[in-house]
Amino acid sequence: MPALSNKPYRVGRSRTGLGLFATKPIKKGAKIVRYFGPLLDSRKKKDDAIENKYLFELNGRWTIDGSVRKNIARYINHACKPNAESDVMPRKRKVVIRAIKNISPGEEINYDYGTDYFKAYLKPIGCKCAACEKKRKKKRAEARAERLRLKAKAEKKALKKAEKQAAKAREKLKEKLKEKLKLQLKQKLNGAKPNGKLLNGKHSNGFGRSSGAARKSAAAKPRTSAKPGTTATAAAQDQQAIA
Numbered sequence: 610m611p612a613l614s615n616k617p618y619r620v621g622r623s624r625t626g627l628g629l630f631a632t633k634p635i636k637k638g639a640k641i642v643r644y645f646g647p648l649l650d651s652r653k654k655k656d657d658a659i660e661n662k663y664l665f666e667l668n669g670r671w672t673i674d675g676s677v678r679k680n681i682a683r684y685i686n687h688a689c690k691p692n693a694e695s696d697v698m699p700r701k702r703k704v705v706i707r708a709i710k711n712i713s714p715g716e717e718i719n720y721d722y723g724t725d726y727f728k729a730y731l732k733p734i735g736c737k738c739a740a741c742e743k744k745r746k747k748k749r750a751e752a753r754a755e756r757l758r759l760k761a762k763a764e765k766k767a768l769k770k771a772e773k774q775a776a777k778a779r780e781k782l783k784e785k786l787k788e789k790l791k792l793q794l795k796q797k798l799n800g801a802k803p804n805g806k807l808l809n810g811k812h813s814n815g816f817g818r819s820s821g822a823a824r825k826s827a828a829a830k831p832r833t834s835a836k837p838g839t840t841a842t843a844a845a846q847d848q849q850a851i852a
């Protein structure tokens with residue numbers, strides 16, 4: 610790669626490989642470099658068969674084959690918002706790359722390759738120019754922000770739903786407890802009468818055992834209370850004597 614010091618550019622690394630960069634300020638409208646190479650005549654079969662990425666069509670007949678090493682302009686990358694343009698002079702069969710903005714040293718020099726090239730080579734892989742990258746970045750950031758917004762919205766909704774459900778459950782539980790308490794209270798209030806009746810019923814039904822036991826215990830009580838301890842000790846003494 611020739612890097613002539615009097616030229617206002619050099620070949621350097623760009624985001625897509627190599628590119629042409631300004632080394633000196635380039636004034637708007639100034640010629641930067643000529644795009645040159647052998648002229649191909651589309652009427653000649655041999656010329657028409659040549660195919661590469663550096664063909665620059667001048668008109669229906671003539672095309673510049675810019676793939677030659679000497680053509681430094683072939684390093685210039687495409688940009689959708691370029692700082693240079695290709696000035697095509699079909700009659701002179703000449704193409705010159707010209708600045709359309711003031712270009713500062715260090716800036717990459719770009720021109721728009723045109724719709725045909727864009728459709729054939731750049732659109733399928735996605736244009737990597739600064740403007741398109743910026744657009745993509747912005748789109749990605751927007752998509753990310755939208756995703757985050759939707760996520761936050763969904764989370765908020767879920768939280769609200771959970772809170773609603775919890776409140777509903779609490780209300781249900783409260784209602785259940787109330788019902789339970791009411792039932793218990795009702796049972797307690799009603800319980801006194803039916804229980805008594807039931808006991809009376811048992812007596813009136815004449816279950817011999819229960820009534821007999823009641824009578825027995827009732828009879829036994831006064832005896833033990835009349836002579837507390839003595840009967841027990843006497844019984845113990847009897848038992849000891851037997852033993």
Ligand SMILES: [Zn+2]
Nearest residue numbers: 689736738741
């Ligand atoms: Zn682009």
